[in-house]
Amino acid sequence: MKRVYFDYAATTPVDPRVLTAMTPYFTRVYGNASSINVFGQEAKTSLEDSRKTVAGMMNCEPEELIFTGSATEANNLALKGFAFGSRKEKHIAVSTIEHDCVLNSAKWLEKQGWRITFLPVDKHGLLDLGELENTLRKGVALVSVIHANNEIGTVQPVKKIGELSHEYGVVFHTDAAQSFGKIPIDVKDMNIDLLTANAHKIYGPKGVGALFITKHLKIEPLLHGGGHEFGLRASTENIPSIVGFAKAVELRREEMVIEAKKIDQLSKHLVEEVLTIEKSHLNGHPTQRLPNINNFRFAYIEGEALLLLLNEEGIAASTGSACSSKSLEPSHVLLALGLTPEEVHGSLRVSLGKYNTKDDITYLMEVLPKTVEKLRKISPLSNRKKGE
Ligand SMILES: Cc1ncc(COP(=O)(O)O)c(C=O)c1O
Structure with missing residues (x-):
């Protein structure tokens, strides 16, 4: 795989x-x-x-x-x-x-x-x-x-x-x-x-x-x-x-600048692609941000479920800090931004590094939109909204 x-x-x-x-x-x-x-x-x-x-x-x-x-x-x-x-x-x-x-x-x-x-x-x-x-x-x-x-x-x-x-x-x-x-x-x-x-x-x-x-x-x-x-x-x-x-x-002293530029371009491409998914948003600052960390939220989605389904397709991302990933408590960082617990639970961190390529993002985009759609179909939150 x-x-x-x-x-x-x-x-x-x-x-x-x-x-x-x-x-x-x-x-x-x-x-x-x-x-x-x-x-x-x-x-x-x-x-x-x-x-x-x-x-x-x-x-x-x-x-x-x-x-x-x-x-x-x-x-x-x-x-x-x-x-x-x-x-x-x-x-x-x-x-x-x-x-x-x-x-x-x-x-x-x-x-x-x-x-x-x-x-x-x-x-x-x-x-x-x-x-x-x-x-x-x-x-x-x-x-x-x-x-x-x-x-x-x-x-x-x-x-x-x-x-x-x-x-x-x-x-x-x-x-x-x-x-x-x-x-x-x-x-x-x-x-x-x-x-x-x-x-x-x-x-x-x-x-x-x-x-x-x-x-x-x-x-x-x-x-x-x-x-x-x-x-x-x-x-x-x-x-x-x-x-x-x-x-x-x-x-890093020798390669930081050139790598940051490459990762920044990859991140921009990633953000553009992911935000084509309906009801998706970028968490954090749009520009005053490290080049490699991108945190998204998807309405009516359970981030943990998304993470597990992506994992089954060989895609390793995370829902937040690795240290607190064992806890099901909503992330204190995302709550501090004023997001609701539901929004926080629908978030996914995609952090890039020097070995990532554009092909990796292409693969993510083959899997992510259909996984989000699949989860929304079975989401009680999404169904409740439709029934409102
Ligand atoms: C901002 C920040 N501080 C501290 C740590 C802890 O680092 P370490 O794994 O070296 O203890 C991490 C790593 O997860 C981090 O991202």
């Missing part, structure tokens, strides 16, 4: 060049980067070279970047590590469309006595800057706003958000797990104090992430042990994955 992958926002395959770069670090350069012997020193050199590469891609100093086990860990460290190290107002503001790892970290902090403000977004998923400023005026210690949303792809004006936060002396964190390596990021120019990234969304290995922490900010570690990663993340460094992360970044 033909198999087509449209779930690049969930994860990407490892680029063969990344795998080649990683391989020697399992069996030949296997020293512990903390050991002073020659094996350890080789590992240490590769660790620091990798740090320079990843830091360079976001324009921070290598000493401002620590490697973590994932973006989830980096987000937990950003919020909780900041809170544990802060002497300021016990108040954090996060947007309503954060990834669960930020939302749940904030909710956990709420149980520890922190006040949490959830910042609203408009119907396209853009942060309400007026509400942000109201919150900043009230006194808040940290603002966390996702750079590009993982379900709808909407890209926030982070430079402006950072600027506003700094006007009020507030620290600004952004989760850039979806945007890092896909669109340009410059933490200095964008007024960012803490930034989360990972490797597996950019053709690197799973299980490795990074947190940028601006020089003058003090955060507390969540993992205590040896003094790894400038004392902020104890654990023997995962050198093969870190080297793989750096190789993925190096490739």
Whole structure:
């Protein structure tokens, strides 16, 4: 059976060049980067070279970047590590469309006595800057706003958000797990104090992430042990994955612009095609969006059923965040846009990557319209509308 992958926002395959770069670090350069012997020193050199590469891609100093086990860990460290190290107002503001790892970290902090403000977004998923400023005026210690949303792809004006936060002396964190390596990021120019990234969304290995922490900010570690990663993340460094992360970044540096252009064209074609289906809509921002994330909704359709039928035809898409796909709760991101639970349940995310072709979209369009029609025929919602 033909198999087509449209779930690049969930994860990407490892680029063969990344795998080649990683391989020697399992069996030949296997020293512990903390050991002073020659094996350890080789590992240490590769660790620091990798740090320079990843830091360079976001324009921070290598000493401002620590490697973590994932973006989830980096987000937990950003919020909780900041809170544990802060002497300021016990108040954090996060947007309503954060990834669960930020939302749940904030909710956990709420149980520890922190006040949490959830910042609203408009119907396209853009942060309400007026509400942000109201919150900043009230006194808040940290603002966390996702750079590009993982379900709808909407890209926030982070430079402006950072600027506003700094006007009020507030620290600004952004989760850039979806945007890092896909669109340009410059933490200095964008007024960012803490930034989360990972490797597996950019053709690197799973299980490795990074947190940028601006020089003058003090955060507390969540993992205590040896003094790894400038004392902020104890654990023997995962050198093969870190080297793989750096190789993925190096490739993005060379190929990001050209690939973004290709994926943007494919996405435009995809959107044009899908919107020919009756009563279909695009969720998220029409233009201020990552080139690879397209989220559609189809009236009178159950997205889970659509997903399963597409899967039977070898088409892998998703209904939203891969992390919450086991839950049947409607997506908090789509609800935050003001969609009804019914509209949310009729949504489908088609996320593209560098191995997609126009033929993949042609195949999707052979299957999707007839599947939508089939589901509408048996949909009680659609029948109810007809009977009205
Ligand atoms: C925006 C965002 N933040 C965080 C994560 C978590 O990344 P990781 O799988 O590295 O923990 C993801 C990935 O699903 C994501 O899309």
